[in-house]
Amino acid sequence: MCCRLLxxxxxxxxxxxxxxxxxxxxxxxxxxxxxxxxxxxxxxxTQADLARQTGLSTxxxxxxxxxxxxxxxxTTEPTTSSGRRALNVKLISDGAIAIGIDFGxxxxxxxxxxxxxxxxAEKTVILPLGHGAEDGxxxxxxxxxxxxxxxGLGPSALIGAGVGIxxxxxxRSGTVAQGAILPEWVGLNILERLEEVLDLPxxxxxxxxxxxxxxxxxxxHNGLENLVFIKIGSGIGAGLxxxxxxxxxxxGITGEIGHATVLEHGxxxxxxxxxxxxxxxxxxVMINLLSRSAVPPETAEDVVEQARAGATAxxxxxxxxxxxxxxxxxxIANLLNPEVIVVGGPLAGLGDLLLEPIRRGLLRHAVxxxxxxxxVVMSSLGDRAESxxxxxxxxxxxxxxxx
Numbered sequence: 110m111c112c113r114l115l116x117x118x119x120x121x122x123x124x125x126x127x128x129x130x131x132x133x134x135x136x137x138x139x140x141x142x143x144x145x146x147x148x149x150x151x152x153x154x155t156q157a158d159l160a161r162q163t164g165l166s167t168x169x170x171x172x173x174x175x176x177x178x179x180x181x182x183x184t185t186e187p188t189t190s191s192g193r194r195a196l197n198v199k200l201i202s203d204g205a206i207a208i209g210i211d212f213g214x215x216x217x218x219x220x221x222x223x224x225x226x227x228x229x230a231e232k233t234v235i236l237p238l239g240h241g242a243e244d245g246x247x248x249x250x251x252x253x254x255x256x257x258x259x260x261g262l263g264p265s266a267l268i269g270a271g272v273g274i275x276x277x278x279x280x281r282s283g284t285v286a287q288g289a290i291l292p293e294w295v296g297l298n299i300l301e302r303l304e305e306v307l308d309l310p311x312x313x314x315x316x317x318x319x320x321x322x323x324x325x326x327x328x329x330h331n332g333l334e335n336l337v338f339i340k341i342g343s344g345i346g347a348g349l350x351x352x353x354x355x356x357x358x359x360x361g362i363t364g365e366i367g368h369a370t371v372l373e374h375g376x377x378x379x380x381x382x383x384x385x386x387x388x389x390x391x392x393x394v395m396i397n398l399l400s401r402s403a404v405p406p407e408t409a410e411d412v413v414e415q416a417r418a419g420a421t422a423x424x425x426x427x428x429x430x431x432x433x434x435x436x437x438x439x440x441i442a443n444l445l446n447p448e449v450i451v452v453g454g455p456l457a458g459l460g461d462l463l464l465e466p467i468r469r470g471l472l473r474h475a476v477x478x479x480x481x482x483x484x485v486v487m488s489s490l491g492d493r494a495e496s497x498x499x500x501x502x503x504x505x506x507x508x509x510x511x512x
Contacts (some may be wrong), residue, residue, distance in 0.1 A: 141165055142173050146182070146200070150505050152226060152326035153199040155188065162353070174198055184225075200224050206262060208270035208309070209500030210249050211316060214238065214290045214343045217245060219252045220493070221260065222500035226327060230256045231496070242294045242302070250306050269309050269506060271499030273316035274299065275344055280361030283313065290344040312506050316340060317364050318355055319498030320453050320488070321348025326501040328451075328490055335447040338488070339366065340454040340495070341434065341463075342409065343393050345386055351445065367391070369437045386437045390430035392455060398426050409455035416462050427459060428466045435470015442475045442483050453488035453495075460487060 144163045148154060154162070160170045174196075177183045188197040206229060211218040217236050221229040232252055236245060257264065275290040283300040285291070303311045314322075321338035324330045336350040345367030349356040356363055367387040368380045375384025388394060392409040399406050399415070402422050406412045415423035438450055450471070456463055464485055472480040488494050 138173070138176075141169060142177065145170065145173055145177070145198075149183070149198060149200045152331055152501065153197050154332065155195040155197055157195055158332050159198065199226070204266055205268045206266045207268055207500045207503035208253060209496040209498070209503065210270055210272045211319075211496040211499060212245055212249070212272070212274055212291070213316075214275060217248050217252065218492070218496045219249060219256060220496045220500055221256055221262070222497070222504075224504065226501075228497075229262075230260045231493070232256060233492075239293060240291075242291075242297045242299070245291075245294075246299075246303060246306050249303075253307065267309055269503045270303065270307060270311050271319070271502035271506075272299065272303060272311060272313045273319040273495040273499045274313065275316050275342070275346070277362040277365065278313055278315055280357060286362060290342075310503075310506065312502050314499070314502060315346060315348070315364070316495040317346035317348040318357075319348065319496075319502060320490075320494040321350050321451075321498070322355055322501050323490055323494045323498035324451050324488065325350055327497045328488070328494075330449055330451070333448050335445060337438070337441060337445065337447045337450045338494075339434065339438065339450065339452055341390065341392065341430075341452065341456050342454040343391055345391055345434070347441065349445070366437050366441065369440065371433050371436050386433055390433045395426050395430060399423060410458075413456060413458040416459055424462065427456075427462055431463050431466025432470040435467040435472075436474045438467065438485075439471050439474025439480065442471060442479050446479055447483060449484045449486060451486055451488050453490070455492060457487050457491055463487075 145159055148159055148162045156167065156170050156174060160167045174183060174185065178185060182201060183198050184201055185196045185198050188195050205224050206221045209220040209222060215236055215238055216233055218231070218233040220231040223229055232255065234248065234252060236248060274285055274294065277286040279286045283298050285294045285297050285299055287295055300311050300313045317338060317340045320340050321336060324336060324338055325333055330336055333350065334353045338348040340346050347364035347366040349364055368378065368382060368385045370382065370384050371386050371389060372384030376388040377383055378385035378388050392412065395412050396406050399412065399422055406415060412423060416427045452464065452467065464487060468485050471483065471485060490497060
């Protein structure tokens, strides 16, 4: 039996069987099965994790998973969890595709992803610096049409789109707030505009939040309860997973670590403060600092290439930036005590050249037991993280009706 997808954004309708006889055994099984499906929308999980997330007994979860496997809803495969053998449970795709859209200062990336978390198609294009919102949205629509043509899929296969923006999103109004790397987009109700242009359900979030979501869905950190994802690019932002869920705070503006003060009398920042982390550690600042080099870098990729080649100035600039990032992360770690800090963005290719100074800064500024127990790793998802997180967000806003 194939599962049926329903477009919903806030609540999921109760099943007909449950409405008719809410106390019956079949209704109870149906509700329990729906709870498991809702958990799996966030990505594959072991049966033990499903039991923990749903509050159901391991025996109940095992029986429901067997039923769902027979019904063609899930697949299972052996894995190792906490040193023990376990079964990993994954939803089976029935042809539904979620779109992940990542808008950057100079790029646009679109991915098509299936329900079983496989990439069906993807493409990245360069956008002009300072592009307007309408230009970016039009480019996204064109790219989606191109990928539909490339894959032979029809528009009916698309269930919705998740969208990442490099800046804060005010969840009260759905608008891009002050502080975005794309100032031309500030004040735009991007959700309404994208839904109008794409004719699809759309969910919008900050790109760092989506990077964090990708790490616990697509990445190797599935099941972690407390994780920080920091994206270092033209801007610097952090996505927070706290107690297993993305954290959004009061109005949705969290993780603005790029505007944490690291130099009291430092350079003026675009936010109006002085000495913000972005003024010493963003890729824009690194490129400017290296402008007097024999071969001045033009992009973050050039900085990576020069540092990996051992260019003294590039290595020093990266080391100084990493120490500053570690200082800011020390304060975050003292407050949240995460299990893992994942570093993403265009500098991911630096590997330990960037991670080592970040670790030194973290250990210097965090409480010893916190710093020593916090892992700092590079994202394994590379520059795909934000778009993959966007696709995961779209799936999490799609209900699956249990058979």
